[in-house]
Amino acid sequence: MLDPLPTSTLKPDVPRHIGIIMDGNGRWAAARNLPRLEGHRRGGERLIEIVDACIDLGVSTLTVFAFSAENWKRPPEEISGLFKLGEWILRAHLARLERRNVRLRAIGDLSAMPDFIRRPLTDVIESSKHNTAFTLVVALNYGARQEIVRAAQAIAEDTAAGKIDPTKVDWSTVESRLSTAGMPDPDLIIRTSGEFRLSNFLLLQSAYAEIVFSTVFWPDFTKEQLQLALTEFGKRERRFGMTREQIQATPTA
Numbered sequence: 001m002l003d004p005l006p007t008s009t010l011k012p013d014v015p016r017h018i019g020i021i022m023d024g025n026g027r028w029a030a031a032r033n034l035p036r037l038e039g040h041r042r043g044g045e046r047l048i049e050i051v052d053a054c055i056d057l058g059v060s061t062l063t064v065f066a067f068s069a070e071n072w073k074r075p076p077e078e079i080s081g082l083f084k085l086g087e088w089i090l091r092a093h094l095a096r097l098e099r100r101n102v103r104l105r106a107i108g109d110l111s112a113m114p115d116f117i118r119r120p121l122t123d124v125i126e127s128s129k130h131n132t133a134f135t136l137v138v139a140l141n142y143g144a145r146q147e148i149v150r151a152a153q154a155i156a157e158d159t160a161a162g163k164i165d166p167t168k169v170d171w172s173t174v175e176s177r178l179s180t181a182g183m184p185d186p187d188l189i190i191r192t193s194g195e196f197r198l199s200n201f202l203l204l205q206s207a208y209a210e211i212v213f214s215t216v217f218w219p220d221f222t223k224e225q226l227q228l229a230l231t232e233f234g235k236r237e238r239r240f241g242m243t244r245e246q247i248q249a250t251p252t253a
């Protein structure tokens, strides 16, 4: 598609926060007559490469959708295989995370996760909390609708307890009760595998995110593919409800 904007107005800036819906592991494996779990394993390797690439590019936060609240509907062997793989990846790359000064965070309901993954994960979240170079957020048993329901419950409880005035409820009241409280909103959401949907990922936080869909299956999403997504992001004009003239008159921060 032809770009209607003159090059001078294109913003090649690197997004501060990228969210990735890492999709297509199963189809990648099926296309090679391999078990689905092999696709997940290769997807895990790709994640390590993409984390490194994001750090090198100067991105500050990466949120990856690793397991959705709806993924419990999958066959139990696939679920347990995924969790074992997640625990293995964490253990294998712990030193690397530390060396690169990465802070690990998680969003989603970890309480439903098996102990063997929840314990090491919460340990690393705690031990890395002062790391400053980069934040890697793992969305695990995460669903945006579940997240908003929990925020609504918390607001209702605080209102009933007289801690907040219902007429004063605003976006900051809601935002501070989401699992992403304190994080910048994603600037760019990437979904791989040629699916054009968000599947309950960061629905509120993505209100003004640019969305890039890649047809590549996640295990094939190399750092060159990431660069293509960033180039696409750089071509977008983010207007946040304003006019193009207003945006062009605004000095870039």
Ligand code: IPE
Pocket: 022, 023, 024, 025, 026, 027, 028, 066, 067, 068, 071, 082, 193
């Ligand atoms: C994404 O790949 C990984 C998870 C959802 C855990 P899929 O497993 O959804 O792969 P496809 O979509 O079946 O190809």
Ligand code: IPE
Pocket: 021, 022, 023, 024, 065, 066, 067, 068, 071, 195, 197, 199
């Ligand atoms: C979204 O992928 C969840 C993750 C990538 C973890 P799915 O494969 O579960 O999404 P749907 O079911 O195709 O929408």
Ligand code: MG
Pocket: 023, 024, 025
């Ligand atoms: Mg999928």
